[in-house]
Amino acid sequence: MSDCPYCAGECADTDLAPLITHELHWLWTAIGKAADRRGDPALTQGSLAVTAPQQPAARAAAIGLLGGSVLRAGQRRTVDLEALTARVRVRGEALTPGTVAAHAMRRRLATSAMAKRTREELLDALRGDLDRALERLPEHVHARVDLPEAWSRLRMRGWLARLAAHPTPRRLIAQATAVLAALPPPGRRSDRRTLVAGDPHALDDGTPLAGLVLALVNATGTRRREAWEALGVDYDDVTGGLISIGIHPEGWTLPPDAVVTIPPRELARSIWPGPPTTDTWVFVTENPSVVTAAAGLAATSPPVPVRLLCTVGTPSTLEVNAVAALARNGWRVAARADFDSAGLAHMRALLSVCPAAVPWRMRVADYLASVGIPSEDTLSAIDEADTPWDPALAEVMIRTGAPAFEESLLSELLNDLARGRPWP
Incomplete structure (x- = not known):
């Protein structure tokens, strides 16, 4: 392999100095650009057109290479590449017009x-x-x-x-x-x-x-x-699952402010305990930031009873089924997500399996309260049918064109968690 940075070794044992003078740079630049366009680093076949420069010395230097006739300033001249190849090979039997141009321009040609x-x-x-x-x-x-x-x-x-x-x-x-x-x-x-x-x-x-x-x-x-x-x-069944605070499978004993992850393995085989009353709510959220804030609420003295599950994004089928099992066991379920295309898909997935669940602050007024000052974020395409629990919500979101996230309503969500109900 050649050590030359500009060609594949065609320059070996040659004297290029007479060919790559300052006066001839215009010619080799034109040839180099043609090599780049054509993807041909040699340029030994065919022809190309060049424009003679204004400087007399530059035009005179190229006469021998271009066939011997006088060049006028600005004149277009068609270059026969086979003939030019024969002329440059006087300086080296492997030289090509592209090789000389590469050395004159100090880079390899046609690389792109x-x-x-x-x-x-x-x-x-x-x-x-x-x-x-x-x-x-x-x-x-x-x-x-x-x-x-x-x-x-x-x-x-x-x-x-x-x-x-x-x-x-x-x-x-x-x-x-x-x-x-x-x-x-x-x-x-x-x-x-x-x-x-x-x-x-x-x-x-x-x-x-x-x-x-x-x-x-x-x-x-x-x-x-x-x-x-x-x-x-x-898939492995010990990572992922639901983040939980205040609501755990039957037989688990944890402090009221403990935050744990219930992995898929446990969700698949565990049984939820029954609710203390027929009007006891479990809340479901999408974002761990809500869990963090809720854990602080549960850690107060005296502690505020908080029952919250977090899906960390769109829930899997196993996670949705686990939430639905809560409802079947007598718990009332309130669920929410971000006001964006993924969050709406999250809600549809959950409500389709757990129709008893109640959308938690997921209506038009909640969206308008969440969207606040317009941001640079844009709302991915959604359809009018994407919010079956509140058809007007999709219409307003499409018209507004901006997503809104759970953190925007954090104080309201914490109030609901403290009251144990999804609305005042």
Whole structure:
């Protein structure tokens, strides 16, 4: 490999000094720019047009290279690149017009175009690898992947750029399709940690492999735990879950201001205690900041009884079912989330499984009180049907065009928690 920073070694054993003079810089600059445009660092074939400079010395210096005729200032001259190649090779048998231009401009030429071409060639190869591997998948996986749309879906999700930048993209494609091939058929389940032999952490959250597998099955818009569970793959059951204060599974004994996380394993097997009265409320929130404030309320002397669950974002199916189990066991449930597209989806998911739950300060007046001073945040697209508990809410949110977050109503929420009711 050449040690030259400007070419691939064509300059070896040559004397370029007579060619890269100050007077000829205009010519090599024009040739260098043409090489960049064409993606051809050599420029030994075809022709290009150059414009003669105003300086007489600069025009005179190029006469020999351009065929011997006089150049006038501003004149357009067509350069025969094969003839120019023959003339520069008087100074070195491997020289090309592009090589000389690269040395005159002190940089390699056509790098962007070559990089683009290399990237396109890599992506073509990756698509071929993917198409062949997907065709070999078991039938029960075909329906999940939607083979004709797989590559387009990766493009829309930004995965082509990630693959092009990955150090071993072909290996990543092979690993991802091997994971798909190992997915269990309907009625059976697999452990996520066993899908990649010898590496139980290969599919941990945040790894490129996990992301690519979920992108191929079009599960990137759902929570990871639910996405894997829908594929028949068991996610770990000791992380995530519901943050809790004042309401815990039956048999647990904790201080009234203790904040704990009830992991999925416990949510799946635990039973909620019955409520002390038929009018006792449990509150459900989306943001841990509300829990932090509520813990301070519960720690006062005398303590204020607080019963609060936090989903930390959109709840999983298991978490929604756990909230619904509270309602079935006699608790009254009040739930809320942020006034944005994710928060509204959170509410719809919870209310669809737990229709007895009451939206907690999630109506038009609450939104208008929350939105306050307009911010730079913009509201993602929502539909008029996104707030079935209060159809006017979606209309007002669309018209206002700004999200609002739970923290804006924190004092009101704490008052409700202290009273034990979702309204005065």
